Amino acid sequence: SAGTPVMFNENGDAPGRYDIFQYQINNRSTAEYKVIGHWTNQLHLTMETLQWTTGDSSLPVSVCSLPCQTGERKKVVKGMPCCWHCERCEGYHFQASEFTCEICPYEKRPDQNRTSCQPIPIIKLEWSSPWALFPVFISILGIIATTFAIVTFVRYNDTPIVRASGREMSYVLLTGIFLCYIITFPMIAAPDVVVCSFRRIFLGLGMCFSNAALLTKTNRIHRIFEQGKTAVTAPRFISPASQLVITFSLISVQLLGVLVWFSADPPHTFVDYGEQRTQDPSNARGVLKCDISDLSLICSLGYSILLMVTCTVYAIKTRGVPETFNEAKPIGFTMYTTCIIWLAFIPIFFGTAQSAERVSLPL
Numbered sequence: 001s002a003g004t005p006v007m008f009n010e011n012g013d014a015p016g017r018y019d020i021f022q023y024q025i026n027n028r029s030t031a032e033y034k035v036i037g038h039w040t041n042q043l044h045l046t047m048e049t050l051q052w053t054t055g056d057s058s059l060p061v062s063v064c065s066l067p068c069q070t071g072e073r074k075k076v077v078k079g080m081p082c083c084w085h086c087e088r089c090e091g092y093h094f095q096a097s098e099f100t101c102e103i104c105p106y107e108k109r110p111d112q113n114r115t116s117c118q119p120i121p122i123i124k125l126e127w128s129s130p131w132a133l134f135p136v137f138i139s140i141l142g143i144i145a146t147t148f149a150i151v152t153f154v155r156y157n158d159t160p161i162v163r164a165s166g167r168e169m170s171y172v173l174l175t176g177i178f179l180c181y182i183i184t185f186p187m188i189a190a191p192d193v194v195v196c197s198f199r200r201i202f203l204g205l206g207m208c209f210s211n212a213a214l215l216t217k218t219n220r221i222h223r224i225f226e227q228g229k230t231a232v233t234a235p236r237f238i239s240p241a242s243q244l245v246i247t248f249s250l251i252s253v254q255l256l257g258v259l260v261w262f263s264a265d266p267p268h269t270f271v272d273y274g275e276q277r278t279q280d281p282s283n284a285r286g287v288l289k290c291d292i293s294d295l296s297l298i299c300s301l302g303y304s305i306l307l308m309v310t311c312t313v314y315a316i317k318t319r320g321v322p323e324t325f326n327e328a329k330p331i332g333f334t335m336y337t338t339c340i341i342w343l344a345f346i347p348i349f350f351g352t353a354q355s356a357e358r359v360s361l362p363l
Contacts, residue, residue: 015041024051071114073101089114092281107273109281122271124190124288132188139184146178168240169213172247176209196267196290201258203292204300205251211307212250214331216243218314225318254303261296305342311335 008014017040021033037045052060064083068074073095074084089101094110094117096102104110104117111118125132153170156162162170179202186198220238227235237246271286278284315332 020045022050068098071095071110073097074099091279104281107271107286109284120273120284120286122286122288123276125188127188135184136188139181142181143178146174146181150174150178166217166240166243168244169217169247172244173210173213176206176211176213179206179209182206191269191288191290193267193269196269196292197262199290199292200261200267200300203297204254204304205258207301207304208251208254208307211304211311212247214335215250215307215311215314216247218311218318218331219246221318222314250307257299257303261300265291265296267291308335308338308342312339 006014018038019035020037020039020043022036023031024034025031026034034049036049037043052058064080065074065085068084068086071094072086072088075087076099077083077085087101089095089110092104092109093101094104094114107120108117109120110116127133127136150171153162153167153174157167183199183202183206186195186202189195220243223235224238237243268291270289270291272289273284273286275287276283276285311331312335315335319329319332
């Protein structure tokens, strides 16, 4: 009577006919069920009438987990293999696969996307750095002043004042001072085998020249007055030639130690990735250095320090000499202040060597 066909499936059941409702908020801000489609053998939906929590008609994403971004790994939820949490590869880790992060090799850091590793940039002390400009400026002034003193001594070499000052020892002393200023330049230069060799040779040599000359001077004054207490004859080895032999014998010990150092551990460079290995990999840097350990540094400077201490002892012993030997007291004052400076320098330098805030001035 309705004019619609009647059908039955193979089981004798009539096909289903269903209306599909959605619980919606109407214009009067009340909730009601509204027909949004029907089912007759297949689904028929009126998409324009659907309402979503997003407030628009676009279909919401119906997945358990969204795809992870670049540099993130999937951490699968236990018991739900299709669901995961995205975790970013932090620190020096990079995304090795969809599910794992791995740490980069020690000399590398992750790239910006954290999908691979790239070499850490290598830096060195530049000549344009303030840490280099100031020492170079001071060294140039010292070299000019020392050169002026040497030229003056050479010009007036045979005058009574120069001869009375002990010109041979004065030349040795001025050479040591000159070497102390010169060492600034190989210490700042870009490390390589040649530069590292010069650093090892001249690191303690300038101080050794100066301290050996001062020690020979104070020892000579001490022996003259000690001998004068018991005899009228002059002590042995107080001539200028003898003084030079004694001084260069003391200096040869330093050179011998450097040769042994060269044989035991040939000079070479290395890159220190630990000193500036920051928490943020983008700021990490490798510092190019000469391979001079703290122990080697102590051994190189230790002999010069020994000469300095011995010279200080003789300076104390000769502090009461007559005013005619006026060089004894200035030498004593020099050695006292030098000892105080070294007593302050050694704990500060080796204490800050273990500190993360140590400024990078590659040796």
